[in-house]
Amino acid sequence: MKILVTGASGQFGRRAADLLLEVLEPGELVLVSRRPESLADFARRGVEVRAGDFDQPHTLDSAFAGIDRLLLISTDSVGAKRRRQHGNAIAALKRAGVGHIIYTSFIGASVDNPAISASEHGATEALLRATGIPCTFLRDSQYSEAIAQFVAPDALLTGRWMTATGEGQIGLVSREDCVACAVAVLTGSGHENKVYNLTGPQLLSYRQCAQLTAEYGGRPVEYIPCSEEQKYAFFDALGVPRRIEGDGPIAGPIPWPSEEMVSFERALREGYFAVLSDDVKTLIGRPPISLRQIFEQYSATIQAAVAAQSVAH
Template sequence: MIVITGATGQLGRLVITHLLKTTPSGQIVAVVRDPAKAADLQALGVHVRQADYNDPASLDTAFAGADKVLLISSNDIGNRVAQHQNVIDAAVRASAALLAYTSVLHADTSLLGLAGEHRETEEAIRASGLTYTLLRNGWYLENYTAGLKGALEHGALSGAASDGKVAAAARDDYAQAAAVVLASGQPVAQVYELAGDTAFTLSELAAETGKQAGRALPYHNLGQHEYRELLVTVGLPPIIADMLANSDFAASKGALFDDSGTLGKLIGRPTQSLADAVKASL
């Protein structure tokens, strides 16, 4: 059985969609907090089991018969290490042959503030004795394209990444990579640094957006604190604004860049281009 945690999240659903192309639905377990949100998966023959990262007993029930487990990182920033440890411990008790984890690009050396919890989780996975695959995902294109319409309305794209290169890829690209790993044969320990094929600066993102929208869209580079305040002003929770501003600043130092091409090789096709991502967004 292949067990996917966070299965009704944006990434989890895409992983299952790709898995279903190669794996019988009866061999897939979708672990969710609210089974009602997974009725469509159940209709496809996927096993739906309720569990919560904060409830070890529920994880034991959900992981029964697990051969491979995909731990999709929690979005509860600040509490993720303990939650992830619960999942790791449950995978150990289930004697899973493989534990895959969605980490962050270059987690061991990253300047990203959010990398700390990923590093601690990776250390816990290594200490567990399980065979593991670390899927060190780079930035999602959607992190930027989701805000492009707003940028056009305000007449500028703002950020704090300066001229740092961002090797972002679509969420679907990362999901397919996870599905490839889970559907592969004999589990072996692997660390994948996953990122888009072609990196871009935020100035280039603004230029591509303006080109497709038929109007000029300048990029305004701000200091980290100034950008954080702007994000709070437009309604983002302070903890998310902190994370995004820190990530942009870290990107200016190269934290979101990778040119290994590993993701494209793993999924057997080019990753989504910036132009296509902008087109889909607009």
């Protein structure tokens, strides 16, 4: 059996490849990236590395040839670019006759979800279903690591956590758990045409996340509910563009437009992400990692980031 991972040079893809090599022979694994040279370490271990770029459809037929199971890792683009990238990949997967597609989707994925990213994932799921190829949708919740590594240090530095999410809740999940679940599906059986909601062990509001941030950072963090208009104004002041113009990189300090981030907060506030599931434990045989455990793992990193930012300011 040949198993392929797309986007293999990214954080999720590289970790999936490492875990797959614990249970597969190198000759059973194929890694695809638009930067194949970045996977030289895997090639030296006997893994086949192929070039494939979702923005260049002519590269994909050879990239996907002869594959039984494939992990389709969603791109990190937003808007028309992502829809086009996914469409190019899915058309090539169908032409190549891939036997089973495992897609990294998002919790609450639906074209009716007000979060732009979640509606895009819903559209991708619909495209995949239309191929007639057996698919598995892994609907990852928001990563706990994103809270610990990026949101918490900024909140500790400013002493504020301003959000338009209100008291909405989400089942934050560890990226490590999501990767482990993907590997379990890729190497297991009986997962065709199933949807798995990958969440942490509890639903949390951002207010609770702010409280945990203060606890581990040793500094007070004020939770400030705000309106969507106020959140847009906050991003405007940072120089974040509201919408994506064209296909180029986003000009600004954050790699997403504010329209995407505010729509995400709206969906969270309105309950679209309030999903709690035992699917992680079902797939990997242990309970999911909690946000508190992630904070314990990153506590030194959080404090170092705050210290560095404090010196810089």
